[in-house]
Amino acid sequence: MTAHRRPLPSRTDVRAAIDTLTAQTGRRPSVLALATRLGLPNTTFRRNYPDICTDLTTARRTPDDTTSTDAYTACKADNARLRRTNRDLATQLDLAIAVIQRLSTDNDRLRTALHQAQSITPLPRRPR
Numbered sequence: 782m783t784a785h786r787r788p789l790p791s792r793t794d795v796r797a798a799i800d801t802l803t804a805q806t807g808r809r810p811s812v813l814a815l816a817t818r819l820g821l822p823n824t825t826f827r828r829n830y831p832d833i834c835t836d837l838t839t840a841r842r843t844p845d846d847t848t849s850t851d852a853y854t855a856c857k858a859d860n861a862r863l864r865r866t867n868r869d870l871a872t873q874l875d876l877a878i879a880v881i882q883r884l885s886t887d888n889d890r891l892r893t894a895l896h897q898a899q900s901i902t903p904l905p906r907r908p909r
Contacts, residue, residue: 789829790819799837809840 790798798818802810810818812834816826827834 787820789821792830792833795819795830795833799833809837812837 795815798815799810802814802818812827813823815833815837816823819826
């Protein structure tokens with residue numbers, strides 16, 4: 782007695798699925814994503830399509846030169862922007878600390894003056 786098996790997709794169907802996933806995500810699919818898309822277990826896909834697995838694996842490991850250059854440039858620009866923002870925030874923090882210190886001393890001085898002013902003995906009023 783033999784187990785019931787579904788027929789495997791043809792290589793053109795597999796290539797079409799690769800193109801579809803690439804168009805949807807904007808990058809080459811992983812072997813697992815492709816096998817899932819085709820409704821096959823990962824090991825069955827790897828066993829029956831080793832050349833496609835090899836192509837996908839090497840394509841994912843070696844990024845395009847333009848993509849890596851663009852990503853490197855974007856990362857470098859992002860780091861420079863973050864450093865500038867960090868420096869600006871550190872300056873603003875120093876200014877805020879100085880303002881808080883000045884306000885604290887002003888508050889203490891005004892409270893002292895208020896307490897001294899309240900300790901003045903009021904003169905009794907003359908009756909009219």
